[in-house]
Amino acid sequence: MNSEMIIQIIKEVQKAYEANASEIEKLDQAIGDGDHVINMRRGLKAILEIEEELGSLKPGGALNKIAMTLLSSIGGAAGPLFASMFMGMAKVPGSDHMDDSKTVAKMFSSGVELVKQRGKADVGDKTMMDVLIPVSTLFNKLVERSDLSKNEMLRQLMAEAERGMLSTKDIAATKGRASYLGERAKGHIDPGAKSCQLIIFTICDYLMNQEKIR
């Protein structure tokens, strides 16, 4: 992976947000404060405004730059959380190369760990962590297996992300804005979890179509 691919993925994610904007907005209006899509759009736009600078950096540096850009543009809870994800990924030795799936899996879990620390949420709190933590665990398990093709691994990660997202439907919220609703949040998928599922799907789709990456 190189910085150019990171930029391509961000562009794909931006497209995915546009295509799914009204669905996430509806979820956020049901149990959040309805601004998640607007904030994510602003963050994605801010990253693409510095596309050239990012392209000139090594992946680790680009991830850090993306983190700081998201931190100063998204606001709300999503800003520090998504920024932490990128900061955590950039921290892992080898993030400048990202040349094997084990490194990428390590980076992913390092990002998830920082998000977990910042948001103080865990699996079962009806947040983005219900998607991120299981996917991170499975990812690190799957990279140890030599019998899996790249696409099979990606398909399993997507299934795990989907499962995590759907699991938020039946829990009352204990973290984030939806926590103010408690039991009333039951029956609604968490918008942050949906957002993460969408991003993971987009990244996996992109990687499946990349012949160069194994």
Next chain:
Amino acid sequence: MKKIINDVEDVLTESLNGFALSHGDILKVNLNPNFITRAKKSKAGKVSLISGGGSGHEPLHGGFVGFGMLDAACPGQIFTSPTPDQMIAASEAVDNGGGILFIVKNYSGDLMNFEMASEMLGIENMTVLVNDDVAVEDSTYTTGRRGVAGTLIVEKVIGSAAEAGASLSECKELGDYTNKMIASMGIAFTSCTVPAAGKPTFEIAHDEMEIGVGIHGEPGRKREKAKRADEIARDLVDTILEDLKPDNNAEVLLHINGFGGTPLMELYLLFNSAANELEKNKVKIGRSLVGNYTTSLEMAGASITICKLDDKILKHWDSPVHTAALRWGM
């Protein structure tokens, strides 16, 4: 959506520009990163108070920048927490050598952004968290109660103490103490419309009200048929008093806050109803404040905030203040 705007993406900047132009004697506005400071820096050694939060609650917080209250305010996008770079730039602009005290309303977004600013800032700093909204319980839900209209009382009280030379830790302690003396709860009749969203944040029938509504139009305790003012006042005051448990004949500050879409006439009517309810409960009104101070854009509705008064809080509430939204004694 009918609003007095030009382009949706310019709402915040153009509103801040107008705010700066109309209050040039009191404050200055810095854009990119956005923060509001006093026109004149406060005296050397004074603790600098900085608050902030999503925009759309005006006059909170920018309207409370000035002598006797805040040194700076960081406005975020509408209903979205400001970002750490704003808080860091504001801190560097207003630091007097006495340290920085952040006053933060309890929302996960605000908390995380101020937390990151606090960690990244190279100046000694502390944080006071305001969580006066009794509508939603904090027992089961770790994120706890929301910070709402009581915030301005905390800002006024600490602002006065800082002006009188209190240290950073004294200001922090007084802020935590004052926060515990305050409880609030509100109701809404209509939703608000965030300009960038273009449609109402929530649906509500013409004859319904949301009890315990949040200041972003987020749901509270329950949805009911709209009631008479006396019943609304009774429900809100009773819930608040259950939380505050004031002594018999205790003196309180009664603050009726409009959410932006309810006329002052109704706010005074609600004050009257709340005053009757307090009398029944043997609670005395020592100070009062009525008006639109912590708004939710054009949402119709109001909140009641009660703050128990003691000599310390009373002294700091009465001391001179000169901001865009609160001014007395000077």
